[in-house]
Amino acid sequence: MSTILFPSPIFGPVHSRRLGISLGINLLPADGKICSFDCIYCECGLNGSHRPHLKMPSRALVRSELEAKLAEMAAAGQKPDAITFAGNGEPTGHPEFAQIVDDVIQLRDRFAPKAKISVLTNAFHILKPEVFAALQRVDNPLLKLDTVNLEYIEFVNRPQSRYDLERLVEKMKAFKGDCMIQTMFMKGTWEGKSVDNTSERFVGPWLAAVKAIHPKLVTIYTIDRETPDKSLEKASHEELDRIAARLREAGLECTVSY
Template structure:
């Protein structure tokens, strides 16, 4: 099984399907995965197969590594389109996440003021006020909502603790539009969320959240569950068009 474990705290830059030239910021250990989900489609593999032995990077370590990389990119290129919090799991579980966001915004403004700061999160920590407030400060607050069906969530996203999708939707609404909803559509045994039974209620949740944008996508790399399949271009395009019809910008990545 091929999985990706990212260096920490800085990796890349890489080319993102959705964001362009992206410098990665990984707030999780460099030798394993720490996540509040255990998704069957995660490119980093299952949590149990990649238990870390190293600690999470601290605020000062992240700031020093980020500044060194930004200095190098300023001198030698390429210029980043975005600084993206991603990596080996859920970035908002790092206890210094809010402070690290502040450092990153300061360094972005100093070296590449036109670059955006993005956070890719599974939405499990947005009930914490400090996390909410930090996400309000970034340019691209990209939060996951794969479905509103609890059975599907437990089979596919596999939360590691308590997860109430209705509460998550309420917490997403609290961003008052400063949020980009990201949704994975795919197919597999008992994991197809491309049909109307899933898409219709998801669209209603998106309407209530009223995000600034929606990003829908499908599998791009090898997954821990080998039976998963990509959603088709036609399926993604049809879902995208229904979001746009509600007056919300939407992109599809294949």
């Protein structure tokens, strides 16, 4: 089992399939994973396999290291397309997430004003007022919604405490379109049970929810890196294209990463 763990608090820049040249911010420890989900396809591995021993980086450390990296890139004539909260788990779980967002906005405006600030989030914490407000201040809050089938979510995304799907979808609607939806489509099995979410049973209700949320962009993708279990499989180009066509027919902009 291969695992990708990211340095903390700043990594990259890396080339993102969805965001271009992206400078990463990892608010989680560099030696392990902390996440409110435990997705079976996570490139960082399963939560229980990689318990960290280090602490989360402080707000002051994130700010100082990001400032140094942006200054270095500017001196070299490099400007990132995106500054992206990602890394070893769920970034909005950091206790100083909202304050760090404000620091990142200030530094972006100073060093790379054209860069878009993105947050890759499983959306678990958007019911917290301070997290919701902070996500409204960034350019691209990418909210995970792999399905609206709660049984599938419990089996594949594996939230680590109570997951209120109905309230979360309503909160996604409260962004009033100023958000993005990110969805992983895949096939194969986990523990002998199918994890294929490309059929109408899953796509139809998901599409209805996405239409109600009406995000500015839907980004659909499939497995790109090694996963914790070898029995997971990529969705095909044809399946992703079929889903993308339905999104576009509904008047939604979308991107596809194969």
